[in-house]
Amino acid sequence: MTNILAIETSCDETAVAIVNNRQVYSNVVASQIPIHKLYGGVVPEVASRQHLENINLVVTQALEQAQLGWDRIDAIATTCAPGLVGALLVGQTAAKTLAMIHNKSFLGIHHLEGHIYATYLGDPTLEPPFLSLLVSGGHTSLIYVKDCGVYETLGQTRDDAAGEAFDKVARLLQLGYPGGPVIDSLAKQGNPRAFKLPEGKVSLPEGGYHPYDASFSGLKTAVLRLVQKLENESSDELPLSDIAASFQETVAKGLTKRAIKCALDYGLTKIAVGGGVAANSALRHHLSEASASQDIQVIFPPLKFCTDNAAMIACAAADHFKRGHTSALNLKVRSRMHL
Numbered sequence: 001m002t003n004i005l006a007i008e009t010s011c012d013e014t015a016v017a018i019v020n021n022r023q024v025y026s027n028v029v030a031s032q033i034p035i036h037k038l039y040g041g042v043v044p045e046v047a048s049r050q051h052l053e054n055i056n057l058v059v060t061q062a063l064e065q066a067q068l069g070w071d072r073i074d075a076i077a078t079t080c081a082p083g084l085v086g087a088l089l090v091g092q093t094a095a096k097t098l099a100m101i102h103n104k105s106f107l108g109i110h111h112l113e114g115h116i117y118a119t120y121l122g123d124p125t126l127e128p129p130f131l132s133l134l135v136s137g138g139h140t141s142l143i144y145v146k147d148c149g150v151y152e153t154l155g156q157t158r159d160d161a162a163g164e165a166f167d168k169v170a171r172l173l174q175l176g177y178p179g180g181p182v183i184d185s186l187a188k189q190g191n192p193r194a195f196k197l198p199e200g201k202v203s204l205p206e207g208g209y210h211p212y213d214a215s216f217s218g219l220k221t222a223v224l225r226l227v228q229k230l231e232n233e234s235s236d237e238l239p240l241s242d243i244a245a246s247f248q249e250t251v252a253k254g255l256t257k258r259a260i261k262c263a264l265d266y267g268l269t270k271i272a273v274g275g276g277v278a279a280n281s282a283l284r285h286h287l288s289e290a291s292a293s294q295d296i297q298v299i300f301p302p303l304k305f306c307t308d309n310a311a312m313i314a315c316a317a318a319d320h321f322k323r324g325h326t327s328a329l330n331l332k333v334r335s336r337m338h339l
Ligand code: KG4
Pocket: 011, 135, 136, 137, 138, 139, 162, 163, 164, 166, 167, 178, 179, 180, 181, 184, 275, 276, 277, 278, 279, 280, 281, 306, 307, 308
């Protein structure tokens, strides 16, 4: 039985976990949201410094929670890409140092592969093939999961990620950061059909639209124009809940339509959702309803595994380690990298 300790510091969570195959022994996340909230979004330099302050304590907590000593750890994994370079460097340097000190194998894992593996933590019996819908603050992708390390990206955003769109719209409505949860709760009191907003189709040079790619920047601008129009027309307070509900409905329906079409086109009967936007109530509603009518199973892992965490990185590393894969200690971090 192989115990993997993983470190994830690609953005604003300092996370360490210990996983045995698909069983989580410990999962510690030190969130920086309260700090970045003060600035209205993630400040990369602040994130790196916070990771530096947190990392040793979070590693110790993960070992304590799992009640394991270093002698019981077989390999150390870390997120190597994509992400904020300074933030990634803290986690990767810590992982390499610990691997050298304790004489363990070292593995660098792609962050999106980790998000895919989060699904197995929620449903350990799941096996590929399935379609992964990753919707977070940094990514919006539809990935055909064929096997460990065998992925085909079928769709992605051409500009902002879905969570980024929630955050930007929340900022322009002056609702604070992160925007997703605030918009989600405000939308509950609003009318999702109050305003018609553009879904963000991606035109193809040969005509027609890309079936799986999305674009959210036009939608964000449409919300800005709507706000300006409403403010010009009347001095009444903005109908914030109607705007939030209409925006959320547009994002949720667009993501649902693309994911279902993609699954049907590729004959996939399971869709696994991951990333912070997987918490969104409208997305959950539309995706569950549409998949049921098409005999597709939709899997939402527990939210603690959807948002950034190290258990998902450890789970991916465990599968690679089982296959004899390890990384060299001169592995570099990369801000961008294809899956
Ligand atoms: O996966 P995550 O924790 O971090 C990244 O890797 O980005 O996702 C964070 C994103 C933020 O943009 C946040 O606004 C969004 O997920 N989010 C939501 C909800 N909860 C979090 N978006 C929509 N509805 C929610 N309920």
